Amino acid sequence: MKSFDHKEIERKWQKKWQNERTYAVTDDTQKKKCYVLDMFPYPSGEGLHVGHPKGYIATDVYARYMTMQGMNVLHPMGWDAFGLPAENYALKNKVHPAVAVKKNIARFKEQLEKIGFNYDWDREINTTDPVFYKWTQWIFIQLFKKGLAYESYEPINWCPSCKTGLANEDLDGNVCERCGTVVEKKPMRQWVLRITAYADRLLEDLDALPWSDSVKEMQRNWIGRSEGALLRFPVVNTEDVVEVFTTRPDTLFGATYMVLAPEHALVAKHMPRITNADEVQAYIQATAKKTDIERTTEGKEKTGVVLKGLVVRNPANNEALPVYISDYVLAGYGTGAIMAVPAHDERDFAFAKKFNLPITYVIAPHFIDQKNPPKKETPTIERVMVHAIIHDTKTDMYLMLKWKKNPWTSFVIGGAEDGEDLLTAVAREVEEETGYTNLVFKRQLGGTVCSEYFAAHKNENRFAYAHAFLFEIGSNTQHAEPSPEELEKHEPVWMTLQEFEADPNMTCTEYGIWRGLLEKETAYTGEGMLVNSGDFSGLEIEEAKKKITAFVHGELTVQYRLQDWVFSRQRYWGEPIPLVHCDTCGIVPVREEDLPVRLPDVESYEPTGTGESPLAGIEEWVNITCPKCGGKGKRETNTMPQWAGSSWYHLRYIDPKNETKLVDPAKEAYWSPVDVYVGGMEHATRHLIYARFWHKFLYDIGVVTSKEPYQKLYTVGLILAEDGRKMSKRWGNVINPDDMVSKMGADALRIYEMFMGPFGQAIAWSTDHMVGTRRFLERVYGLRESVKDDGEVNVVLLHKTIKKVGEDIASFNFNTAISQLMILVNDMEKRTSVQGAEYKTLLTLLAPFAPHLTEELWEQLGHTTSIHKEAWSVYDETKLQDAVATIVVQINGKVRGFFTVAPETGEAELKKSAKEVATVIPHLEGKEIVREIVVPGRLVNFVTRG
């Protein structure tokens, strides 16, 4: 068999497709549309490696399939070329970024074209083209007019290496995502987009999107919505109040101190009255020097300083609370101040332990005893209970009580008298019941725990407020025999905790809580009932949140982790922000008819590092007449971030040459939204949030008709290098697609990348494995010699294949689609001849994957039109069933034999035949069949006994 010449075939067809404009897209509104989009590439200087085209191949296969299904398919491509990578590359190589970008695009395009994509290049876009960025600027002006773009002087992330401010989304932890430099907080003038105004809609509309749970969850986490309340704490002897955001207003009675972020405005304001100002200043300065990394990795070890002379009042009970500053409170979240409830917040707990602050428990876990549940029609008595947990550290034993009249083993336990101090009560009970005195009191275990149970010895239901106290045997501890009356009730017994837990008579509803607190002292953050909270005691948490907030005149509010989008960059290579600063009119947008504001040519575009962009130095560009009053004005010199263009580019492909509108409304209504969007997981919380935000804004101002830009979303799994690491010039493990196309052909590359494994999964490249796909194509090529009009045909297999390949492409399961095609080809190869019609169908099924070879073979069959214009075959539901069914016979679920029958054979017949299978008979001998399970067409299972 002669192998095919892929180079010749590819050259021939790529040229022909181009000349005949095979893939031109028209706005044929008679047809149903399908908009398939790739996240467009950033044309770097490195060129493509073999991983880049994976997503493009997938969308190409999908788009070709949808075209064959009769859809009008839009599958465009373009370039995202503004921003730091291009600019840094240009600086390094001493060329103008515009020149570098042009060259890189040419290289990318050349590489892509070799792979045989069906792009309509007439719709190519480029974010750095003034014709394109005119509309990016136009959108900014609309945002500005609606108050969604604002100037701010707040501290932001500053990358000292890239010399520009960055958005939160541009950070990788605490370092600049581009260059890896640790970022600083720097107060500076900047433009910010009010994305938080869209936070709830970005969150709510996520639910209905047919995206993967992981991407949706990532976005939810990123937005980080939390419901809570704003509460106000008056500062004693001043007019000021400290406003606090908390998700737990129900714990207000447990607030024992307050913490402000070191940067909080009130700290500076009240510095004169702070008596330890030196210490406070020192802490503030130390914090300012710390990077976020130091703040977090230095650990959970809390630091802080009390503000002596500053006291606030708890609005719930008027208690005076001390005020601290600590870097565990972040200036950028909530109000930059918290009420600290150490009993019910782990961070506050750690801080309170370190600074010896009081811990007041106001939420009690609430248990109902399962062993002795409360009885109906029985009076319930409330009692305050005390548990003594008495530990002998020498033997690691604990002192318990074994009860005489009831089968109970318990801690030393008793009730507190009305008004009696709990510690007094527990000491009294210990002495009475065990005879021990002068035990060493270690600590109380947490706070109150409520438990309800039936107390058989008193025939009453108890609602107990239980408290546990840990004691140890000390050198002064004395022991006397308890009284005979007490011994009659229960006997003190030393046992280990393990023995206690294993004791079937162990009675202690709250044991789980005590046990946890014995091991580790910690805050209680779980469910429960309010205690020690005045009139609110007895309420459940959710109800208390509302009532206490209302009681102190607070407001229920919502906070987001998401912060407004820092939108200005002090760099050259971006869209100029189209605003003018005028002394009389303030900030005025550039007139829309004057757009685009072109990026001026400049001799030096190096970043200045001063907080101003290089554009600030070009006087003839900066100085301009004010669009409003005609007086003197100065242009805004900041530029937009890399993510501006990609936030709306999907709309421009629909109408790329429109000079008067961003997109023609009729065309938008037809093509939008994107039906299938494909790209990398790394864009889950940046591009995909920004683009959703802008799209929703454009919806609000009537530019688009859909609320969401992208319907179905598939994320591409990375292709790793053969060594399992990321492909990188640095490791020298990069595989270039050009080499693979040249060696094995574009079709083999395409099929291999789709066949490697599940589309969304990261898999290492293997050139060895790739030879299999080339062999497969050779076999398809070889088949043409055995094609005869009346050749052999496997109807069932053919129809199964039509069904599976179509369904698998539609659901992005390309690997199994290809495997099915291989099964069909293997079957055809084994025959002496292949029916012409079946062969033609095979070629059309393979066409989306291998566009060049199938087009060539199609022509060889005598066709004069492109195979890519053919209709997808329709399978016949009645031809999917095999002529015979293989029935599995199981005995007790184990496979013991097979037989074949007609698929529609009935149950009775199947049972009968199953019992006659030679390999089955020995297993049934002497056994009684107690159950027979029959799944027609599949199996018979006999359950036997004996």
Place this chain on the structure above:
RNA sequence: GCCGGAGUGGCGGAAUGGUAGACGCGCACGACUCAAAAUCGUGUAUCGAAAGGUGUGGGAGUUCAAGUCUCCCCUCCGGCACCA
């Protein structure tokens, strides 16, 4: 710590609760060849001579039947992380 996702041959992986390992790579043997490559054919989870047993990260459970469903645990990958 919290939230997602995943653990199946030598490798990539496949499997509506119904014969685990499809398909591909590799490997072994055979054919062709002076020889090799390419190609074609046969075989290829594992223990066992066989009958049969054992096998989808580990452990329990549901079911006639579990890779698949439920619970617990381990490991790996990704995201978030002092967010009040």
